[in-house]
Amino acid sequence: MQNLGMTPQYGNRVGQPSMEDPTLKVDEFLKVTSETLDLPYRNEAPDYYKSTILPQLLPQSRIIINGQPFGSKAQFQELWSTLPSTQHQVISFDTHLLPTPGERQYIILARLKVRFDESGRNRFGQNADLQPSSMPNSRPIRPFYSNWFGVALTMVVTEKINTNFNTECISSFDYRITEKPAHSTFAI
Amino acid sequence: MYRGRGGYRGGYKNNNYHNSNSSSNGFMNPQQSLDRANAFNSSNMVSVQIQGWTNASEPDLVSFISRKAKIALQNVESNRSTGVLTASVRNAHEAEEVRKCSGIRFAGATLNVQIIDPANGGRSQVTQNTVELLRSFLRTRFNPSAKMLDLTNMVNDPTLVQNGLFSNPNTSSKFFPALMKLANQDKLDIESVNLSDNLLDDHCKYLVDLAASYPNLKNLAIGNNNIRRMEFFDRLKTKFAYLRELIVSGNPIVATNDANILKGIVDIFPRLIILNGQQVRDESKVNAIFNFPVATKSMFFETPDLSKVAANFIATFLTMWDGQRLNLLQLYTPDSQFSYQVDTTHLGETPMSSTTNWSYYLSHSRNLKRVSGARPRMSRLYIGTEAIGKAFQGLPKTKHSLQEFPALYSMETTSFPPLNGMQITLHGEFNETGPPEHPAQDHRPTGRFNKYGSNQARGGQLEKRSFDRTLIVVPGPSGGFIVASDLLLVKPYAGNSAWLEHKAPAVAPIIPAVPANGVHQVLPNQVLPSDVASKLSAEQQQLVVKIMHETRLNLQFTIMLCEQSNWNYATAGQNFANSKSQIPPQAYQQ
CATH class of the missing domain: 3.30.70.330 (RRM (RNA recognition motif) domain)
Known part of the structure; x- marks a missing residue:
């Protein structure tokens, strides 16, 4: 069997596995990155808000959403900002650390669930009504979330995440909705 | 006073009692014999x-x-x-x-x-006749080309009135649910319903029944009725998510044209664009707010070259995984990594199975949301051919159907520059066909922490499951491949509806070309609109596709032909040939 000289650096493979856990930070990284997909808009400048969506993407990441490729990080952020409010939860994941030349890379396969605001507003609070409501509304409008959709997320991430989450480190981001609920107003 | 249904009131009990007495001696008189013979005859x-x-x-x-x-x-x-x-x-x-x-x-x-x-059989002739009456009524009021069910002024329809369907509150209340049930049974493709001039009032439940049968209705008219209160519409919240146009004019509730009332009605229907002929929402914004902004595509390949290589690789890989799993190890090296994770969360529209059992997977599942600690995490990661081979043998035998039914799968393939290879992610389903060759030993301690212990002892259950799988494939010696990383995620079965590509369903779909492998496989979900496909069995879908292809009839007329031919291919062909001269041009695919 050919040895490619890319033996994973998981400590002493001959004897007991090292108790160093290379996957330790991945859970938190997934949590942080999925939260950026859900960030509420707080009247920042729209361009600034868009830049806060998944800032960990490398500028020329391979980004695929439901089988459609995106040319750049900026294009993805522009599109994502048009969505209504979302809520993501990571419910399962696994990862391999590949000893690639230079920086090692994590391959992450995660299962998430996501739901979408069905109150009729996008995340900037805009609705589609032609006539503004004549009734003053002092209370903020709460999201009215759909049932859960299922997502399979595959990412390639450099080992930089072990020291810093706020760095451009995602070279591949493949987001595929794999389950949709029986009843939802939001459609894919 | 509570009386219940099974008491001793009325004559039923007594009649039974007498009957059993009369034949208790085991003999019958000639009339009884004749009656029984007739009854037997009738029963067949x-x-x-x-x-x-x-x-x-x-x-x-x-x-x-x-x-x-x-x-x-x-x-x-x-x-x-x-x-x-x-x-x-x-x-x-x-x-x-x-x-x-x-x-x-x-x-x-x-x-x-x-x-x-x-x-x-239990239906009385009266019920049977009523069913036929309603079916006939539906036929006269349904316009298939406009997908419109015109139910205006039903209360004055001579046939319905003569047959007593509005003669008392009992028949009247059962009439509309029955009508909707039959429309559903007969698979009427309805986008618009007109219920104007029907004396509908605030207590009327017609629209709730309508929503149950046609939740994706696009146009609805309920003008000139007697709707007075907002509660009538409140009951419809979340019921007509796709309603685009609504007419309520001629009802007391909108007599004053109160803007707040009209706004309240608009708010009930999230995709409503036109109310009483007036545009109330910007349709493009509605679409942006309620539709995922990316059209689903089931397959993505970064380049045409990758398309060929990855598709062939995955087809071979799954065939070997199902048939000779250990032979796959030639693709793995001492550096290759494999692990599998299980997530039992049920998502999606497929009903949850009450008997789902995960015992073949759980003991070695590397779902890192659940497995913590370096040692347990590392013990579930298999590195090298020997460990990976054992892990493969610890998983149930399977059958994937990528080649027979590619629509059940979706895939993304990109290059993986760090190793000059490719990254393939596959989503789909498999059937378990046999228990693992060598079930994995559970290395967890027994006792109160081993919550799956009893499951394990019972043995696993073979089921259909969904999965996601990511492979990093790199060039190997002599032009071959090596799997550097193999991540498998197994989850409850959820079907393929999330990645079905939606083609315009309003017009007759185009029949796809014969697949590249030369085998003409009918893949119903690829060609029939999902709302039509969902109402037909797999055999019926295949028949529809086949007949559309052969006759060039459009979808609607093909389904009519199939129904009139009792879904029999030969009869349909005969009927088509017999009626060809009478078929209007609009019945054919444009």
């Missing part, structure tokens, strides 16, 4: 229903059936206005023989014979 009788005979008389039809099928129709009842003739035959075999007359030309028309489901 099967009803058939015949349509397409009205160009001739009832006796002509009976005589025709007698000549063709050598069967005598009994208890014949016909209704020329509905075009339905019902009759009895002696048994199921005779019923089948009569049904074979379906599709035969008779007096210039085509006969349509249906066996009335024995499950409906």
Whole structure:
């Protein structure tokens, strides 16, 4: 069997596995990155808000959403900002650390669930009504979330995440909705 | 006072009592014997229903059936206005023989014979007639080309009124749910419903029934009724998520044109664009707010070259995984990594199975949301061919159907520059066909922390499951491949509806070309609109696709032809040939 000289650096493979856990930070990284997909808009400048969506993407990441490729990080952020409010939860994941030349890379396969605001507003609070409501509304409008959709997320991430989450480190981001609920107003 | 239904009131109990007494000696008088013989005979009788005979008389039809099928129709009842003739035959075999007359030309028309489901045997003739009456009413009010069901002024419809459907509150309340149920059963493709001029009031539940049968309705008119209160609309919250146009004019609630009332009505229907002829929302913004902004594409390949390589690789990989799993190890090296994770969260529209059992997977599942600590995490990661081989043998035997039914799978493939390879992510389903060759030993401690212990002892259960799988494949020696990383995620079965690509369903779909492998496989979900496909069985979908392809009829007329031919391919062909000269041009695919 050919040895490619890319033996994973998981400590002493001959004897007991090292108790160093290379996957330790991945859970938190997934949590942080999925939260950026859900960030509420707080009247920042729209361009600034868009830049806060998944800032960990490398500028020329391979980004695929439901089988459609995106040319750049900026294009993805522009599109994502048009969505209504979302809520993501990571419910399962696994990862391999590949000893690639230079920086090692994590391959992450995660299962998430996501739901979408069905109150009729996008995340900037805009609705589609032609006539503004004549009734003053002092209370903020709460999201009215759909049932859960299922997502399979595959990412390639450099080992930089072990020291810093706020760095451009995602070279591949493949987001595929794999389950949709029986009843939802939001459609894919 | 509570009386219940099973008490001793009324004559039922007494009648039974006397009957059992009268025959308690085990003998019957001649009249009893005759009665029992007649009862036995009647109990085997099967009803058939015949349509397409009205160009001739009832006796002509009976005589025709007698000549063709050598069967005598009994208890014949016909209704020329509905075009339905019902009759009895002696048994199921005779019923089948009569049904074979379906599709035969008779007096210039085509006969349509249906066996009335024995499950409906309990139905009285009155009920049966009512069903036919409603079906006939639906046919007269449904415009298939406009997908419009015009139910205006039903309360004054002569046929409905004469048959007493609005004669008392009881029949009146059952009428509309029954009508909707039949429309659903008959698979009427309805986008618009007009319920104007029907005396609907605030207590009327018609729209709730309508939403249950047609939740994706696009246009609705309920003008000129007696709706006074907002509660009528409140009941419809979340019910018509796709309603685009609504007409409520002529109801007291909008008599004053109060802007707040109108706004309240608009708010009930999230995709409503037009209310009483006035545009109330920007349609493009509605679409942006309620639709995921990326059109789903089931397959993505970064380059055409990757498409060929990855598709062939995955097809071979899955064939070997199902058939000779250990032979796959030639693709793995001492550096290759494999692990699998299980997530049992049920998501999606497929009903949850109550018996799902994960015991073959759980003990070595590397779902890192659940497994913590370096040692447990590392012990579930298999590195090198020997460890990976053992892990492969610890998983159930499977059967994937990527080649037979590619629509059940979706895939993304990109290059993986760090290793000059490719990254393949596959989503889909497999059937478990046998237990693992060598079930994995559970290395967890027994006792109260081993919550899956009892499951394990019971043995696993073979099921259909969904999965996601990511492979990093790099070039190997002699132009071969090496799997550097293999991540498998197993989860409850959820079908493929999330990645079905939606083509414009309003027009007849285009039949795809014969697949590249030269085998003409009919993949119903790829060509039929999902709302149509969901109402047909797999066999029916295949028949529709086949007949559309061969006749060039559009979807709607193809389904009509199939229904009139009892979903029989040969009969459909015969009927098509017989009626070809009478088929209008708009029945064909444009």
